[in-house]
Amino acid sequence: MNKDRETSEHRDSLPEQTRHRLDKLNKLRSEGKDPYRLTRCEVTHQASGVVADFEQLEGETVSVAGRIMARRGMGKVSFADLLDRTGTIQVFSRLDQLGQDSYEAWQELDLGDLVAVTGQVFRTRTGEISVRNFSWTLLAKSLRPLPEKFHGLRDTDLRYRKRYLDLMVNPEVRDTFEKRGRIIRLIRGELDRRGYLEVETPLLNTIAGGAAARPFTTHHNALDLDLFLRVSPELYLKRLIVGGLERVYEIGRNFRNEGMSTRHNPEFTMLELYQAYGDYHTMMDITEALFSICCLDICGSHDIDYQGMAISMEPPFCRMSMIEAVRLHTGLDFDVLKTDEEAREAAKACGLEQVTVNMTWGEVLNTCFETYVEEKLIQPTYLIDYPIEVSPLTKIKAGTGGRLTERFEIFVVGREHGNAYSELNDPFDQRDRFADQQRRRDAGDDEAQLPDEDFVEALEYGMPPTGGLGIGIDRLVMLLTNQPSIRDVLFFPTMKPQDG
RNA sequence: GAUCCACUAGCUCAGUCGGUAGAGCAUCUGACUUUUAAUCAGGGGGUCUGGGGUUCGAAUCCCCAGUGGAUCACCA
Numbered sequence: 305m306n307k308d309r310e311t312s313e314h315r316d317s318l319p320e321q322t323r324h325r326l327d328k329l330n331k332l333r334s335e336g337k338d339p340y341r342l343t344r345c346e347v348t349h350q351a352s353g354v355v356a357d358f359e360q361l362e363g364e365t366v367s368v369a370g371r372i373m374a375r376r377g378m379g380k381v382s383f384a385d386l387l388d389r390t391g392t393i394q395v396f397s398r399l400d401q402l403g404q405d406s407y408e409a410w411q412e413l414d415l416g417d418l419v420a421v422t423g424q425v426f427r428t429r430t431g432e433i434s435v436r437n438f439s440w441t442l443l444a445k446s447l448r449p450l451p452e453k454f455h456g457l458r459d460t461d462l463r464y465r466k467r468y469l470d471l472m473v474n475p476e477v478r479d480t481f482e483k484r485g486r487i488i489r490l491i492r493g494e495l496d497r498r499g500y501l502e503v504e505t506p507l508l509n510t511i512a513g514g515a516a517a518r519p520f521t522t523h524h525n526a527l528d529l530d531l532f533l534r535v536s537p538e539l540y541l542k543r544l545i546v547g548g549l550e551r552v553y554e555i556g557r558n559f560r561n562e563g564m565s566t567r568h569n570p571e572f573t574m575l576e577l578y579q580a581y582g583d584y585h586t587m588m589d590i591t592e593a594l595f596s597i598c599c600l601d602i603c604g605s606h607d608i609d610y611q612g613m614a615i616s617m618e619p620p621f622c623r624m625s626m627i628e629a630v631r632l633h634t635g636l637d638f639d640v641l642k643t644d645e646e647a648r649e650a651a652k653a654c655g656l657e658q659v660t661v662n663m664t665w666g667e668v669l670n671t672c673f674e675t676y677v678e679e680k681l682i683q684p685t686y687l688i689d690y691p692i693e694v695s696p697l698t699k700i701k702a703g704t705g706g707r708l709t710e711r712f713e714i715f716v717v718g719r720e721h722g723n724a725y726s727e728l729n730d731p732f733d734q735r736d737r738f739a740d741q742q743r744r745r746d747a748g749d750d751e752a753q754l755p756d757e758d759f760v761e762a763l764e765y766g767m768p769p770t771g772g773l774g775i776g777i778d779r780l781v782m783l784l785t786n787q788p789s790i791r792d793v794l795f796f797p798t799m800k801p802q803d804g
Numbered sequence: 805g806a807u808c809c810a811c812u813a814g815c816u817c818a819g820u821c822g823g824u825a826g827a828g829c830a831u832c833u834g835a836c837u838u839u840u841a842a843u844c845a846g847g848g849g850g851u852c853u854g855g856g857g858u859u860c861g862a863a864u865c866c867c868c869a870g871u872g873g874a875u876c877a878c879c880a
Contacts, residue, residue: 320849321814321831378843379836398837415830429838452815452829454841459815461872473815516880563805563878670880694880723880751880789873802871 321449325414329445339442345369345420352390354425355433361425368393368435369420369443371472372413374453382411383434386421387472395421396428397437410437415453416446416472460791465802467795477792484781484793487598488555491575491777494597498590500551500577505540507533507557513759514538514697516751517560520570533559537576538697538772539759542727545578545770546762553577555777566789567719570798573777578727582771583699584710587724588686590773591714592619595684595780602784610717610786613682621684621714626673629687633677638669662747666691666707681715688712690725696737696753698725716783724773731763 315323332339349366370388377383380399385392399407413419423438451457456474463470463477470477492502510529512519514536522531537554544552555575564570579586599606599617606618627638634654641647647668652659658671670691681687689701690711698709710726728734738755745752781793791797 319814319831324831374840376839376842377836378839381837381839383839383842385840394840396838400837428840430840432838432840434838449814449830454829455816457815458817459811459872461811462815464872469815518879560879565876565879566874568879667880674880690880696880749880751878753880800871 322447325445325447328412328414329447332442332445337442339445342441342443345441345443347420350390351386351388351393354393354435355391358425358427358433363424363426365422365424365438366435367420367422368395370418371446372415372417372419373450373472375413375415377411380407384413386419386435394428394432394434395423395437395440396426396434397440402437402439406439410440413442414446414449416448416450418443418446461799464791464797464799480781480785480787480793481795483602483785487602487781487784488777490598490601491555491594494594495553495577498551500553500579501549503541503544503549503552503554504556505534505537505544505554507559509534511754511756513754513756514540515558515560516694516753518562518751520559520561535560536574536774538774539756541576541578542767542770542772543759543762545580545727546765546767550580550768551578564798566791567779569778569790569794572790572794575775575777576772578770578772580768580770583726583769584688584712584724584771586771587773588621588623588712591686591722591724591775592621594775595619595621595714598780599784608784608786610783611788613717615683615716615783617684617716621686623686623688623712625689626669626687626691626708627689629677629681630669630672633680634672636672638665638672641665644668664691664693666693670694678715678720679718682717684714684716686712686714692737693740695725696741697728697734699728699730700733719779720776721779721783722773722775724771727767727770727772729763729767729769731760734763735760 315326318326346367347369349361349368351368351370354361354366354368368386368388370386372384373387373392374385375382382397384395384397386395397407397410402410419440419442421435421437421440424436426434426436428434451469451473453473457463457470495502508522508524508531510531512532512535515538517535519532519535522533523529524531535558537556541552541554553575555573557571558574559571561570562568577590595617596606596619599608606616608615608617631637636650636654638647641650644664647665648659648663651668651672654672656672656675658675659668663671670693673687688711689704689708690698692700692707692709695709695711698711700706701708701710712724713720714722728737738753738760741752742755778790778793781787782790785793787793
């Protein structure tokens, strides 16, 4: 709120409620009681602590601080609900205890004002644990009316744009984000226990590698250099494996310049980890451990509800090959369909319209999976053995004629939650795969991966056999907090400006 | 990018057949010394998202735009 708004002509144009609050603030300032000048206050107890430790605290004097969320005036007595980060505590104020001036000033407070209260812990006649107001301080004036307390803030537009209001009046929102923080802490704890080093790698990339996705572009002025926001930290993390760190992980933001949905935000948080001397089976064990640990801690059970679906997060998770899954759901058997031509014809006969003339056996298989199977994988399932065409950084699976790779994605509630593989460490093969990706790019596939010759050079020094895993943190949080949209687990989801 | 839906007081929502706008909470005035969605009495508050059109008359019907939501496309 800028200085202009304190002048009289602006005052008159303000909504009634804001005008009243501004008048009160100006009155305080003119009396030398500017609340914004205070720099700190002594807080001895949290709201939930007063309630939890009532037996010990009854009769003791405590200092609490928070936002006034509700008031119930009774004349010479009044009640207020004070909200801090732990919850709500009731403040009981009496005229004869505060004195005329202090009580009148207390009655002048508005919903949303931030106050500190010092007083005695006691239980009211109706049993409510409260703080008897002996003295209080206004810590900050709230100049705008709060959203309604009973219904909360419903308008999704407002909730996402002004998340602070959402957090003030919708307690379950705070709960979701506290759980998000806990999930990330649990993951760090488990990986630290397993001897992983947490690392950070560049967000500004000269080559946006490691995933097939369109990047955001930016520019460095001093170097006169176009840069890309990373779409994945994968190639950097594997360089660290080459460097001998053996077990590394990074939890951080990826940026993909693509469509948005309930499952996609342009920036999102990924866990990526790499373990030398492991493979994709090692990564299945870690995935199960991480999911299970988080689920038990957050939900208290392996049996959870997600949007009306009963999900069992009890390890071990179901494992099924892509060929098997497609056979099960479409009847098409890619063990029998041998050539690209046969695969295309069979899929077309099955009604798959996306099939184009150039598609290979593996691409058809993958398209069949995405079209007919993916959304049906409700219970946690490791979908294994992906076609080589869609897995340019992955080791070939022995005995598949070079068609399939040692890779899995984990699906829950019909969504991809993670992606892992036995990392390709053959520099010759890797160079060929990049060349293949380049051919696809040249043929018009702008999502094909960009060759990274420096990465291949790193492989030439020798990378041990390595298992790698990526888990979408936002989707995991959605799953464990039963939120329907990724925007509900991001404090500030990407939004169009309103006057855009 | 496509389709459908929504947008009314600070917030949550009604608004019939096209006839000058309603409620609850919040706010203001008054009453009230243990309330808790406090209660009681009274008052104020609106660019009906924006622009255009049809009409004697539009929150309401039509067109365009904005923002959001859902679905699809995209996302190996």
